Amino acid sequence: MSLSAYVPIVWLLALAAAFGLFSVGIAPFVGPRRFNRAKLEAYECGIEPTPQPIGGGRFPVKFYLTAMLFIIFDIEIIFLYPWAVSFDMLGVFGFFEMVIFIITVAIAYAYVWRRGGLEWD
């Protein structure tokens, strides 16, 4: 298996990028320009926008928690894929290895669940 099968993906990516950049780049020139200071303010349904600290300020810690959980499960998935593809070769050993692995992750999952890490309110 050579890498030549990957080349068309790059071409499609390049075409899409060219299209996207072209569209974004041409937009200011095609459209009209009617200056109005209010237009450039952040949109907040007509009321004066609340001032925002640079970089978006602070947001709830829940989002970080979700991101960390995502990483854990994403890594689990990354281990599951090769295992699934070569499942028939691995036999009983492979099955029990994966059972143990999933149980290990499930322990962390149970902990997060019981401690309220999955609640949004």
Added chain:
Amino acid sequence: MDKLKLPDMDYVALLPMLALFVAACLGVIIEALVPRRFRNIIQLVLSIVALAVAMFFVVKQSGEVVASKALTAGGAIMIDHAALFLQGALIVLGFVALLLFGERSLEFGGPFVAQAAVTVGSERDREQTGRELGSTETFPLALFSLSGMLLFVSANDLLTMFVALEVFSLPLYLLCALARRKRLLSQESALKYFLLGAYASAFFLFGVAMVYGFAKAVDFKAIHAEALLGEGNSLLLIIGLALLAIGLLFKVAAAPFHVWTPDVYQGAPTPVTAFMASCTKVAAFGGLLRVLYVGFDGLGWQFTPVLGAIAALTVLVGSILAVTQTDLKRLLAYSSVANAGYILIGVIAGQQLGLTSVLFYLVAYGFTVIAAFALISLVRDADGEATHLSRWAGLGARSPLYAGIFTFILLAFAGIPLTSGFIAKLSVFGAAIDGGQTWLVIIGVITSIILAFPYLRVVVMMWLSEPGESTPSVSIPGGLTSTALGIGTLATLVFGVVPGPLLDLAEKASSFVR
């Protein structure tokens, strides 16, 4: 389809690690399912049982080490004499440190905070400092860390070593942030440790990549063979070794990679500091020894001068900066930097004698330092531990027993005869002279004298000053802290008076299997 060929697994040899890992997982389940007020005792018992099981198998295994069978887990793990000695040391020191983790009688709820993420200084924070039971996740975290350390000292290739490094470091970063009092310091220490530790890990990983580029393998045997052969780009090898060494020297807190030590030792909860000062040191030096003695044996003439310079710098920095400290935990941190330097001198000494002295030093120092931190956790006032040096003035009059014990421990750090510190330093210096590193010994002796000054200053303050208004009281320790303190002090005394058995054990253990 073809069946996969399975790697050979000697499960009995891996049992110490597996026992700790399984216990840690069980601990997490306990955290999820058991009501809060029962957790501490259950976790403590579980941890101690796991450590006992692990120790049992380490001892059992130590009688059955055969060079041909030492390699297991598909070549990733090497269970040889040195690995077993280090594992045993880690388990015993970990046990003593975990006793401090479980202490609940000094302060309501124990030394740890309930919720580390609560904003410092908020109403919620004040409430939980005074009234909530501490978190007991510390036990599984410590067990995860310990199992990583056991793997670290027995890893036979650099990748396994890296995984083990992460497994034992990540829980430590978390543990540092869990102090009940002085939350900001604690969080700061955790963040600093995490950031610098992440850099060190990255250095280590770069080093692995470089060495792989040279040897086209990551296991020590192949690296050794390739280095002996002398073909290939040896620049890659040298750079790789340098980067690996940076990663490892960060963990042992050698100068100039020691800057995290005082802040982290000061900010972390005292039991965690004790755990780090003893176990992390053993694990990190175990890893360093294996890398240098097994993987890069043939390069001795190239790295010895550099390591020698680092060792000299470390003892100098540690001892001189210790003189200027006014906080006891920071003082002990710099003292631990200096001690890392002394151990490094033993590492550089080479040969079996050097290895023996290093192993002995690690165990002796581990016990002493745990006892020291156990004692620091006893001296407290309304705001928790009183660690400022001036507060300890006149403690001898308040509580002669504990002041006496602390004096003994400080004398052990200073290396006065009849303590384990004396024997440890003696054996390290002896090995260094034997290995032709006399200049290091001279620096070592000079710095020992410098280092004696801050210790003696504390002793003088404790005994010769009058207790003032601000002199804190010494809490009556609960059973757990007393046990830890007793074990630490007794070990310091016993290894100082009759060092023979431990030295013999260390000598027997001082051989790596390649």
Added chain:
Amino acid sequence: MNPTLADFGHDNGWIVALKVVGVFVFLVVMTLFTIWYERKVVARMQVRPGPNRHGPFGLLQSLADGLKLAFKEDIMPLKADRVVFFLAPVISTVCAFTAFAIIPFGPFVSIFGQKTPLQLTDIPVAVLLVLACSGLGIYGIVLSGWASGSTYPLLGGLRSSAQMISYEVAMGLSIVAVFMMAGTMSTSEIVNAQAKGGQGELFGFEFTYPGWYVLLLLPSFVIYAISAVGETNRAPFDLPEAESELVGGFHTEYSSLKFALFFLAEYINMVTVSALATTLFLGGWRAPWPITQLGPWVNQGWWPLLWFTIKLLILLFVFVWLRGTLPRLRYDQFMRFGWKVLIPASLIWILALAGFKTMNNENLPGWQRGLWIGGFAVILLAILLWPRKRPAPKLPLEEEVAQRPEGSFPLPPIDLQVPVSPRAKRITADREPVQ
């Protein structure tokens, strides 16, 4: 002969170019068509005609809309981070297009005498490419929300990223079963693996049913379908752009062609997940059972493109149908459903399937099978019946109202004073005469 992994990577340069342009045009046309299709279907569901002015049946409506967008003013908010604001829609678009590179449209065809598979390319980790692209596409959304320098887009972007990563986990887990059955991650071979059906008998008629994984792995398909809707931010999971809460969500501050690119990316993503569902679960480009009776020609040449497109349109119809019928979920319900239902369900299903396959592969005797199944059932029951924390008993309405502090809902205090808005205060202050 059906294409396998080894048949890719041998194309001429100009055939590759042709295919790349083909995929690109297919996606753009599908987007234009889907927008019209969606509006038309939703309109019919609401008993109104929908777009019918431009072209036959209003087919050119979305083209007209797209052109109109190009001639709208391009607004760059003052607070925006210019570079990131500029790049975010491009990232979204690029990821959406790239994911389609490995979707198989059909078997070998001849293009100007060259025999080549009707698929841009195929790689050993093809499905992973789709997941990677959808993962990277999140950057487009979260960066656009962050770079806008405005509150609604920021919240929308955060919500959206949290939602997409949550449902990406469920999506990733749901297709593990497919890899387990097919033994590969290459899309063309997954389609081949579904070619062989089984013989069935119904009311005396013998027929061949398709070996589609939707039948063999129904739980996987269900989980995939649900998480695909969550992953594409479509109703009833369109929380990031919940109009009633966040205006337009992450693209509130975008206008003109930049907005059009986000719109394009959203519809392409919809097409991609539908195409992937077709490939992984619905037999790919192969014709369904009754059609296969017509002869072998239905699965040769260019015909499969038709079956593929039809399957795609049916799935897209389901997307629209969902939008037309279901109300939007609340965010906490939505996240709870993803983390507490979909993920454990997929894990248990994977384990059950793996256990079943292992039993078959090892030819275990009957009593051992019983033991395995029994053990599994016991664990499953233990998890399901594990005692939960009981919620506090709900008080009757009167007591609940009585517990509230004075002046709460439903009875406002008698001396209720509405605070004057700071803006109004400022305006009146300006008007006051200077003393």
